[in-house]
Amino acid sequence: MANKVRVRFAPSPTGGLHLGGVRTVLFNYLFAKKHQGDFIVRVEDTDQTRWVDGAEKYIFDCLDWCGLIPDESVIHGGSYTPYRQSERKPIYRQYAEQLIQQGNAYYAFDTSAELEAMREKLKAAGSNSLQYDHHIRMSMNNSLRLLPEETKALIDAGTPYVIRIKVNPNELIPFSDMIRGEMEFDTNTVDDKVLLKADGMPTYHLAVVVDDHLMKITHAFRGEEWLPSAPVHILLWKYLFGLDQMPHWAHLPLILKPDGNGKLSKRDGDRLGFPVYAMDWIDPTTKEVTKGFKELGFLPEAFINLLAVLGWNDGTEQEVFSLEELIEKFSIEKVHKGGAKFDFEKAKWFNQEWIKKLPIENYKERVKEIFLSKGVSNIEDSYLGDVMNLIKERCILLPDFYTQGVYFFDSPSSYDEASVKPKWDEAKKEYFNSLIDQLNQLESWDAISIETIFKQIATEKNSKVGELQMMLRVFLVGSKMGPGLFIIAETIGKTNTLQRIENALKVFVA
């Protein structure tokens, strides 16, 4: 390929950005960056009835969070403006008219009621195709059947019409897909798709072809659900710009729901309790919030990573990849043909890996916000850092830092009495009283010194160290969890440690 690689992601601003959408972005991005190409985002807002306020900005926010920054877009600029299809409206009509001139398209005046009647009739006749195609187009209300002056009269009278592609029967359309290899479509099964709608907006079919050409797209990635309409797009390329100008296509496998089968949808996430959108999406009309990976506590690195290996594998045992590694190792040939079921457990594992792998500075601010939102104030930055380093390997999602680390900030509000009570006796009480004394006199407050004293007293009193350790842990933490006991004591400090032991003693002695 002599030309610079140019790929595009073409979302419709209709709501939250789905996992599958982000993966499409990712594969586009990886392919482009691997070949030093450009990644373009083109907003496909040709359906005014589905347009949702705020959805476009939301999509860019998601890309931003993921670190998949477009080279050209509505907000990043570029030399192929505008990048919003609604603003390119006049362009499409021109090409639709050109197709009519060439005899590859026609005006159709059929009302939706007429179309419905046509389908009913076909159904009644036992036809297995309900399509508007060469079988029936000569019996419909279009410029193919009408006299030229009749057509003109209708248009002049302002009759609403659409422009349809005229698909010739009995043609075999060969098609080469970067992922699926060679295939062939029979035009007998392809219908006369609407190219230009009554409102003057193009349908997806016309718009992708025209814009991919105008924006010099070299490689086009999209979901597998588009495969059946590929022949229409190929025909359009052939009629309009020439097949040699057509981008290389790659139809990505679908991301399936974890249980049963089928395309993963937002509903599945709600039903099974995991996110499907990249970030929280708030429906502007209902105000309903749909949870996103970000807000649930995922790291963008993990999110990208888990998406990348859903349908792609580099052939080695490696599973954890950074964006840079992905750019280096990605190859379209290694993308699978079959869909992959989404597994939230595995998704969480990736996040855990990235929490362990990344320096805490990468996500410290987010953790701080979580603590703040839970009502923990007076968070000192370096202290939070110490705590995070201590507990990071027991956190899967970011909010786990709170549940795993609250006790570093607040004294326990309750104790695991069931563990302590049965073993509690007078000797234990004496032990902890002298521990308080000795600890009080301790000059250097560090884990080793605390442990030394702790064990020394135990030996003197001839008590079981393990049991005492468990008790001290419950006193300081509230339950049997957390990292090394003495490092906890060191971290929370002398005053806090002593205070907490005394508080606990009051509870257990009584």
Next chain:
RNA sequence: GGCGCGUUGGUCAAGGGGUUAAGACGCCUCCCUUUCACGGAGGAGUCACGGGUUCGAUUCCCGUACGUGCUACCA
């Protein structure tokens, strides 16, 4: 219904005419820790089915089944 695409453990998957069919997630057992994790050591669990081709098929071919996508003036 028609057309397209797909099918290696529960899930993600490597592999590809001859292998003990990798690895990961999850699950189970054990070790470490008198805690929870992390980590370590094990374990259970698989080539959808039927025909070919072949000395030999999980791998190649053809069917079948199953799944899934599309079949809108939605993308």
